[in-house]
Amino acid sequence: MLQYRQIHLDFHTSEHISGIGSNFSPENFEQALKEGCVNSITLFAKCHHGWSYHDTMVNTRHPGLDFDLLSAQLDVCKKIGVRAQIYVSAGFDEKYAVEHPNHIIHNKEGIYYPLDKPGYHRLCLGSSYLKVLVAQVEEVLELFKGKFDGLFLDIIASTPCYCDECKARMEVLGINIDDDIAVMEYAKQVYREYCDAIDTVVAKIIPGLHIIHNDGGAIFQGRHIAYRNVGHFEIESLPTGGWGYDHFPKAAAYARTLDREFVGMTGKFHTTWGEFGGYKHPNALLYETALSNACGARCSVGDQLHPDGEMNLATYRLIGKAYRQVAKREPFLINAENIADVGLVSAEACANSPYSSDFDRSDMLAWGTDQDLGANRIMLEGHYLYNIIDPEEDFTKYKLLILPDNVQLNGRFEKKIKDYLGLGGKILFTGKSGTNRNGDFAVDFSVDFLGEKQKCPSYMRPRYDLYPNGITPYVMYSKGYYINIRKDFKGEVRADWVDTYFNRAAEHFCSHAHTPYDKRLTGPAIVVTDNIGYIGWEIFTEYAQKGSVHLKYAIFDVIDMLLGNDKTVITSLPSQGVVSVFTQNFNGGRRLINHVLYAIPKVRGKGIEIIEDIPAVFNTKVCIKTDKTPSKVYIAPEIKPLPFSYENGRVTYSIPDFTCSTLVIIEF
Ligand SMILES: [Zn+2]
Numbered sequence: 001m002l003q004y005r006q007i008h009l010d011f012h013t014s015e016h017i018s019g020i021g022s023n024f025s026p027e028n029f030e031q032a033l034k035e036g037c038v039n040s041i042t043l044f045a046k047c048h049h050g051w052s053y054h055d056t057m058v059n060t061r062h063p064g065l066d067f068d069l070l071s072a073q074l075d076v077c078k079k080i081g082v083r084a085q086i087y088v089s090a091g092f093d094e095k096y097a098v099e100h101p102n103h104i105i106h107n108k109e110g111i112y113y114p115l116d117k118p119g120y121h122r123l124c125l126g127s128s129y130l131k132v133l134v135a136q137v138e139e140v141l142e143l144f145k146g147k148f149d150g151l152f153l154d155i156i157a158s159t160p161c162y163c164d165e166c167k168a169r170m171e172v173l174g175i176n177i178d179d180d181i182a183v184m185e186y187a188k189q190v191y192r193e194y195c196d197a198i199d200t201v202v203a204k205i206i207p208g209l210h211i212i213h214n215d216g217g218a219i220f221q222g223r224h225i226a227y228r229n230v231g232h233f234e235i236e237s238l239p240t241g242g243w244g245y246d247h248f249p250k251a252a253a254y255a256r257t258l259d260r261e262f263v264g265m266t267g268k269f270h271t272t273w274g275e276f277g278g279y280k281h282p283n284a285l286l287y288e289t290a291l292s293n294a295c296g297a298r299c300s301v302g303d304q305l306h307p308d309g310e311m312n313l314a315t316y317r318l319i320g321k322a323y324r325q326v327a328k329r330e331p332f333l334i335n336a337e338n339i340a341d342v343g344l345v346s347a348e349a350c351a352n353s354p355y356s357s358d359f360d361r362s363d364m365l366a367w368g369t370d371q372d373l374g375a376n377r378i379m380l381e382g383h384y385l386y387n388i389i390d391p392e393e394d395f396t397k398y399k400l401l402i403l404p405d406n407v408q409l410n411g412r413f414e415k416k417i418k419d420y421l422g423l424g425g426k427i428l429f430t431g432k433s434g435t436n437r438n439g440d441f442a443v444d445f446s447v448d449f450l451g452e453k454q455k456c457p458s459y460m461r462p463r464y465d466l467y468p469n470g471i472t473p474y475v476m477y478s479k480g481y482y483i484n485i486r487k488d489f490k491g492e493v494r495a496d497w498v499d500t501y502f503n504r505a506a507e508h509f510c511s512h513a514h515t516p517y518d519k520r521l522t523g524p525a526i527v528v529t530d531n532i533g534y535i536g537w538e539i540f541t542e543y544a545q546k547g548s549v550h551l552k553y554a555i556f557d558v559i560d561m562l563l564g565n566d567k568t569v570i571t572s573l574p575s576q577g578v579v580s581v582f583t584q585n586f587n588g589g590r591r592l593i594n595h596v597l598y599a600i601p602k603v604r605g606k607g608i609e610i611i612e613d614i615p616a617v618f619n620t621k622v623c624i625k626t627d628k629t630p631s632k633v634y635i636a637p638e639i640k641p642l643p644f645s646y647e648n649g650r651v652t653y654s655i656p657d658f659t660c661s662t663l664v665i666i667e668f
Helices: 026-035 069-080 094-099 129-144 164-172 180-205 239-258 282-294 313-332 347-351 354-358 361-365 370-381 411-422 539-546 549-566
Strands: 005-010 040-046 083-089 150-154 210-213 232-236 261-267 298-304 342-345 386-389 400-403 426-430 447-452 458-462 474-476 481-485 492-500 517-528 532-535 569-571 578-586 589-598 602-604 608-610 617-625 632-636 644-647 650-658 660-667
Touching: 005 083, 005 261, 005 313, 026 069, 026 313, 040 069, 040 129, 069 083, 069 129, 083 129, 129 150, 129 180, 150 180, 164 180, 180 210, 210 232, 232 239, 239 261, 239 282, 239 370, 239 386, 239 608, 261 282, 282 298, 282 313, 282 578, 282 589, 282 660, 298 313, 313 660, 342 347, 342 370, 347 354, 347 370, 354 411, 370 386, 370 539, 370 549, 400 549, 411 426, 426 549, 458 517, 458 549, 474 549, 481 517, 492 549, 517 549, 532 549, 539 549, 569 578, 589 617, 589 650, 632 650, 650 660
Parallel strands: 005 040, 005 298, 040 083, 083 150, 150 210, 232 261, 261 298, 342 386, 342 400, 400 426, 426 532
Antiparallel strands: 447 481, 458 474, 458 492, 492 517, 517 532, 569 617, 578 589, 589 660, 602 608, 617 650, 632 660, 644 650
């Protein structure tokens, strides 16, 4: 079983600094890991600068280092029982890049980033550099066999390259280098060959060793890429380092479907990697680690070791505050299985799946990721239990599928969707989703798809009292689509479109913004049957871009109608709260683990979201569907009993107050 409390100890160190490791001491290293409550750590064999931190015959030890630092660190890990992984920088090796600029990744114009500017240059794994890298990995495996449990290879992605060696090989393979799609396919082949080379050397020396190919949290590249990792996944996602607080829950929601243990990697930095002297508020790390656990992940916190090798104890006191909380919660996390009502089909994962060959390629290349982002937010803010899925997933695990905005149906995917509906499944389509190559809905629910509206923005007028502002036309900025309801339609129209007089243009415009609605022009826009919901705008993309409150509640309305009483959790938690529910083996049966979190990231500085204040949340009501009568409900790990009621197949309790995060355990 993979540990829950990992450190990613960055150590990219310039050759222009001397005294490397001169203040390393086993005592300080041990004290830091203990104060940080750490039980797993990733340690450096080779950094982005290209230097090794151990004795080596195939690379060069850092010129400022006069002993085998990695061995000394591994000895401490062994002594105190901390799992160790070894890091090898694969994509970056600046020493090598400067010596072999022809092996740097080239775009069509040449080296993608000038050599006379500070920063790393990514190397081409399709060049002769691959052999050098594999030899370095082989040496690390031989030297440290039995002393570590995972190999972390960094800066890995399939990237089109036009270096001399790639161009020569593509010519031999008959690939036209002006055909971007063919060049991308070649880049994927290079990636496979790199993975194969690593797999071969690992199988020879340490079969079964965990192998992480780190791609910066880009997990939606498809299973064929994800499964090249061996043992577990690590999702790099530093909320303050450019990833934001939305990235991790979204990536984790997909990782949960891949049947592997996985780690959520944040950082101790105020901003991002390499920031010496930057620290988060402890509340941020308490929240981020609790969020990892609530999303089904283990934790990893990134730090960077000072060049002199001394661990910074302020950092480990900060990390310890969060990791002591994780440690106390572990009995309620281990082997717990996430419950999901909704399968949200990721447009990005579709585009990267083997099923993508069935889609219209020109359309697919236009698929963005905002629809996934918006839909993920809707899942979180609506407190739905969900996974993000690709077309290869078993759809029958879910009570409802959501196909956001432009996930069209063709071939095997279309058949799978029809089979799922045939077995009693339910689906929400929005925008162009659910249509096929002929421009019709691929599934029959007595609604015709008539195509894109020429007028944009348009308006949505609900036929019911839409929370919180009632019945009125609401502006819709995204692309809209016309539908026709046939006579035999058996469902409900929840909202109508209202068009505008004209689009805002040089020849006609009205007022400061878009044109007002023309009350004469209306028709059905949101419809729901027993098993299919349709919303005639690219509403998830719009929610990601605008965040308007009417979009959210219009979507909730349709999802709640479709889910009905099958919705597992109903809660009074405010919109920014996060809820998840797991089942866990306990005493020969199962128990439920309910994670509840609340924190509000705030933009401070320019574009940096931080968490500092965490207000208490009072009287959070939670109602969970369960077919058994609970014997007890309590807050964990404090084991504080909670009064509860059980009726109509639902257990209901109220969490009197909590700050940041809490766990509620339901035993039977
Ligand atoms: Zn190349």
